[in-house]
Amino acid sequence: MRLVTARGAGDSKGLGMRIMVGLTGLLLLGGGTLALCAGFGAFGPAAAGTAVLSPAAGRYIADHDWFWPLVGAVAEVVALAGLVGLGGVVRDGVRRRRPGMDGATRMHARAASGDLVRDVSRLPGVRSVRVRLTGTASRPRLAVTVECASDARPGDVHAVLGGGPVARFRDALGMQTLLVAVRYRLADAADPLDIPSDDDVEAALVPHARRRPVGDGGPGSVTERDAG
């Protein structure tokens, strides 16, 4: 028996930046609370009346030569950490929208996405499908948007999607760790601009008619592919 333990693509994203934000928050909260306590006399009335930059503090700084070099070094480290964290946040944001893979992989993905779109478009209630390959080679991610009719059952579509089409797409790409994120959108039944698909119109006009299966080149649902 083999249990596949796969980490989600967002598990460690921004973890360093979150730690830094947490430390900054703790520092600000602690410092502000201590200053408020001092101001309201929690440390005695004498401390509340003391100057913020007391003469004793000035003497301490003047007597220790290492003080300003240490301040400069700490400030540099913090600035560097802030820049690295900011870069990580920006990079993660870009990687969620654009692929960071080589051209051959993107070409394979584009070819394989046709089957995926076709499989999903044939499911009941599905009107259109958009796929987009994002992420990196080590953490690939496929963003799928499925537009459904207002009376569709997304739970059923999702169950079928996880059963076959996604597994076939992974096999075609050779990416068993591919994370697939599906967003289901349901059409608004009251929207006058919402145009039903040809199949829906035909089903409404001729409810019990026998239908020919839609072929590969037939007039299926509106699809759009942007895999790579």
Place this chain on the structure above:
Amino acid sequence: MGETLVHDLIEETHARQQSRRTALAEFRPRRVLLLGGTGLLLAVAAGGTAVQVLSTMVGTPIRIVPVGPVAHALRRAAWHDGPVLAVAGAVAVAGALLLLGLVPGRPRREPLRGTDGRLAGGVSRRDLRRVLADAALDVPGVDRARVRLRGGFRRRVVVRAATRYRNPANCADLVRQAVRARLDGFDLMRDRRVVVRLSWRDD
């Protein structure tokens, strides 16, 4: 055969748990503005401090902040002064807000149940509310319906419906059944109880 059955059950349970974790991680709020803004602020503030301190040490000071007036003001101000207390309060509130911002928030989409650990599906709360309200409006006699998704732990769908009938009879039950049936079509990962609050004419 028994061993195979146990293995299948374990794998299925594991896959469901993994799917749940993946979906929650995928649809969790990113807090990009909070993280990016804090990083930018730290880089600018600490970078400016480092530049000013190190340039002063090497003998070619770059004055980003006028040190003399600031130090003079700090020597004159006491801890119990109003402006000092205001700044201290603002700093404490900013720290608390930063910490609060790190708390994992409500997922941006309602995740759907799945058995693939690398597949996450979700539907927006707005779409879900609209579709459930449509299901309530399909019940004969219901004129208005508004749906809210409530609760972090005791999750529920609260339907406020109004009927023009003077005697609602089992209208609330019908609305509950209709919304329940529509909700089952989504197969949400975190199931919700349906609560119906019906109002009717009493004139």
